[in-house]
Amino acid sequence: MSEEWIADRMHLIDASGIRKVFDLAAKMENPINLSIGQPHFDTPDSIKDALCQAVRDGKNAYSQTQGIAPLIGKIQAQVDETYGHADRQVFISSGTSGALMLVLNALINPGDEVIIFDPYFVMYTHLTRVVGGTPVFVETYPDFSIDIEKVRAAITDRTKLILFNSPSKPT
Template identity: 65%
Template structure:
């Protein structure tokens, strides 16, 4: 390692997902089921609101906490969902920015952060960046959030429990009963509870539940990246106890500064744009993949997000299977990027019907070969 590079950077690797993206850019007409972003475009009315803001000269820094109309609209929504709770909100530079600020605000060196395995790739890296210790709770084979396992993982050094439902990479939704139990455990033991709800609108069965409903100290991260296909616009938001939000804002002042102002005006317009038809379409895509692949792969049907996390066939493991798939033009993500196990792989069904059909045909062929 170069002598100028900080030691903390050696505690985690670059995201393996980016390597697959780089590979995809070099391939001609791949079957690309790797990308974790919607395949529909940003609605025109959101684009127009953003263009209008740019033309109106709203191109400078916004307040660190975000433009007042967007904050007020989100806060009104939060207060309607959680009446009586003392919650504040700020606009982050994407949900990734919100995650980083959450960790920097609450995790001290040596503190332990509990989350389930499989996990979103950023979780262990961000914990280690703060000097914290990731504590991964195995959820194979059904990827259920098990309150008993979470409680068993708690030690005197536990600072935070991190929940992601619907989850990436599995798409599995934690039950209301299990989330409520974890919320109570966190409250009883005075442990921070962080709920990553970026896929909250991609919810296909039943009604969405947030642990903030039962634990008013829950810090919630959400945003517009996935729900409105605004992944490149970097507009997320965080709500939670005012003291925590104030601390996150203090760090944002010296790091991200603010979310891009024109994109915030677009996000304000997005709050009035329903994309339910798109979410219903993703439910149909989910059903298609599960019906076609279940006879050939061991898998859990996802209740949300837009991912499927099947077990690789045979004994070679997930990474070897993905390498074989990529050699035949199918881009998927090895499960070991999201897990301490190398047994599964991730499919994104945020793709056209034609692309999904090609992917299904190739996956069935690979399962039989």
Template identity: 60%
Template sequence: MAHPWIAERTFAFDSSGIRKVFDLAAKMEDPINLSIGQPDFPVPDEVKQACIDAIQADKNGYALTQGMPVLRDKLQARVDAEYGHADRRVFVSSG
């Protein structure tokens, strides 16, 4: 026992699932970290400007829970162009 005030059973605890994912990502070449919305690269200027434009147009509230049709349609068009399979359907969720 390392510390008398730490219960012995705690030494048998396994790491969390997300910790395992982080450990796996550390072994990958150039992974994109999307955990808690923090990519490890700078935000492109056009994305920054789009955010500013949306805020100034009072469009900074929550999106529809069922998804925004314009977003789903654009994403689906991109998936269709890339994969060309009818079984590839886009699903957008929050969180």
């Protein structure tokens, strides 16, 4: 495909990072891939049976755009009980990358900073840059723990969001 058809913002995404990880893993003896939701074991029969039953019960159409109310209600109740903050609202999506793209598009303006804990999933930086944000990295080495002083030091007047995912896929 000709480069003229590709949007300029796509040059902000370097797909080679994740390819390097998979190339490295291919050279390892018996690696277990925990990185992209493809476990080394089959889906348990109880889950398969529940899925088949849901299809037989007619639960196989698009859900409402705001999500399945009973599911959101149950998860929201758990969040409320755990955190006790009225400002913690549940958002459910069908995948992490799509959800992050929605959130970053909704919250980040050009020049806003997004704190990302290192190590991180390679798409965090790309998605941040695509929406015009600036990634700011906070290291968690050697034990992948978050040092609050490092976080405080990284916060500036331009900080808009802390992308909190711990241990942030150190796989």
